[in-house]
Amino acid sequence: MSETAGIDFLWGVATAGHQNEGENIHSDTWFLEHVSPTVFQTPSGKACNSWELWETDLDLAQQMGLNAYRFSIEWARVEPTEGEFSPDALAHYEAFVDGCRARGLAPLVTFSHFTAPHWFARRSAWLDPEAPMLFARFVDTVMRRLGDRIAVAITFNEPDLPEMLTWADLPPIVAELERATLQAASTAAGVQRYRAGNVMLPEDFAGMRAGMTAAHRAARTVIKRHRPDLPVGLSLAMVDDVAIAGGEALRDRKRAEVYDYWLQLAAEDDFVGVQNYERLVYGPEGVIPPTSGVPVNEMGTAIEPGSLRGAVEYAHQISGVPVLVTEHGVSTDDDALRAGMLEPAIAELFTAIEHGVPVLGYCHWTLLDNFEWIFGYSRHLGLHTVDRETFARTPKPSARVYADIVRRHLS
Template sequence: MTIDRFPAGFLWGVATAGHQNEGDNVHSDTWFLENVTPTVFQDRSGKATNGWELWESDLDLVAGMGLNAYRFSVEWARVEPAEGEFSEEALAHYEAVVDGCLARGLAPIVTFNHFTSPHWFAARGAWLEPESPELFARYCGVVMDRIGDRIRLAVTFNEPDLPEMLTWAHLPEFIVELERKTLEAASAAAGVDRYRAGNVMLHEDFAGMRAGMTAGHKAAKAAIKARRADLPVGLSLAIVDDVAAPGGEELRDRKRAEVYAHWLELALDDDFVGVQNYERIVYGADGGLPAAEGVAVNGMGTAVEPDSLRGAVEYVYSVAQVPVLVSEHGIGTEDDTVRASFIEPSLKGLAQAIADGVPVLGYCHWTLMDNFKWIFGYGPKLGLHEVDRETFERTAKPSAGVYADLVAQARGL
């Protein structure tokens, strides 16, 4: 396959997230969790990449790469910093971002919840609270009233399947215990019995949180569609390309049932489903198989496998049967030569999936620049640009040029 085998109107973009880029998200649950003691977060987000102030020059970077789409998140904690109180400043900011995208020929792909929620929402118990779907839908409606007429795609939730996926990642027990202690410290600091958050979750809460987010997705979609029936709505899922070696079929299928099945069934009624893929894991009868000796590995310790994107996309479509948006795809590595050489074969695999009949709306590389990586702080590097932690100056890595050249080729520019 060649890189020019993509349909007309294909969306070529990059993805970012509010809390990871904007900085000073002081009314959010994640900010609160970062600042309690003890905390599972290795760093505090602080100014992040200062994207709240530098958004215009960041859009210039996106447009300068020859892209035609930009995925970003609206921060609920900024829009509704106190329950029932909506910030005109925040709404005006996000409206300016949308208009800035359009002025640069970028289709705005908006995520309404990228892990973070308001502090007040977490203090109520987050998605365990029965009123949470209604509260989320109200916020989505306020945002839609302001910018809904100008956005291309709406993503309700980012990776709601991640908690279940992480149970398969075999995190060290001390991390699991530190997550519990973080939430206990947050509950005490907030003066509530049950402080809960979307990206630090206790195993016993999984079922209740999943039920709350499921209802939240449905309520949000209804609120969005009530204001603009033609706007495509979906959610984005973390999808590993799970492959079975001989004897590993049962384990692979059990993981798919535990992690993805619920959300892919929910997506059957959506307009599209987002695929966020970073790795392939090959399962034998006793678990994931290690990378072969001498093979390059990513930041998660699994083999660098560009074909994982094709596998993930084809699997998701086989179940959900709705168009796919590659809402995130990238690689965590300090060696940008690995990233630069990873992009083209990944896109050729995606072109193969399209040729084989999978309807793909677009591809958003994660991410525009190195940013705050949740509990792992500022260590992991996934950006096409590096960021000076003092001056916030953005410097393009070679991979940014590689991606730009490939997009130009695909778009016939």
């Protein structure tokens, strides 16, 4: 990676615009948060107020001794009205990139972290035949402004998540609320089919996948036209799926339905991003629940440090390209569990590297306790707490644990 010359391994944190910046009022997600009924527990509001406090956030990463920072450039801010690009938003993100570089942080840019402009959702999002062109135009605008200074380009964040959630055994009320939310949004927006990337209906999966695939390829072409040397890929949500005797067929069907299409697409790219939070064990009757007494995360699945290695190894096995861990963490309000998970998980990752898997870096999700989509502020994945009134950031013990791990690897 030319922009990370001298850096053998990227050590970073991952963040996302809508979840951190706050008041992303021109986005589809903001609109969905405010219709009734809505699947979102609470509106995002000011989130972590990172639009104003972005320098504070970069300072926190620098103080931890990191050398990379992943963030998204919000399309809804850059192009709030179709065909009209905001000079202020572009200037903000340019300052953000320059702020990363001034602090020794390689800027890892995500162009679509679930959210899109409200006007794009009114056009049915990725179901619109012109969606790839519209996305590529946005990417081209950003690349012209600041593409010469970024280190890694990630087109899409977790385009496989809708399929993954069909395997998550969510209560039926969630799917019912998602459908009701989109119906309410369509009515409120005065269109027949309001669609979004992070609230998706099963009958739209194939069309949305096709649209995102074409958009990914179009964006990659644009990025490479500006920077042939810039590494480009997409990031995938990946559980470490393992099987005991009799569970192999179910595990393999899950892999085929959720990951394999995207991993095969990633074979065209410079890397594939892996985002892992859990391991699931399959037996003849389905998922085997955690053993009594085993620590679990806020989703109720066991905290398994070895899950990251399993996901990374499978991603490389199918795609054949290097892996960048674009997210890894644990959803828990017990920071001791997070702190205790970090060391063994990263040790397992380096075992995979020793066994020949090319891994470009590791980004922990996330820097701050932030807005976790439909769960609002009820999930906790940050290395720092955020006061919901003052937005003051306070490091958790896990922040020091991660910083110590990075220091040892870089020393």
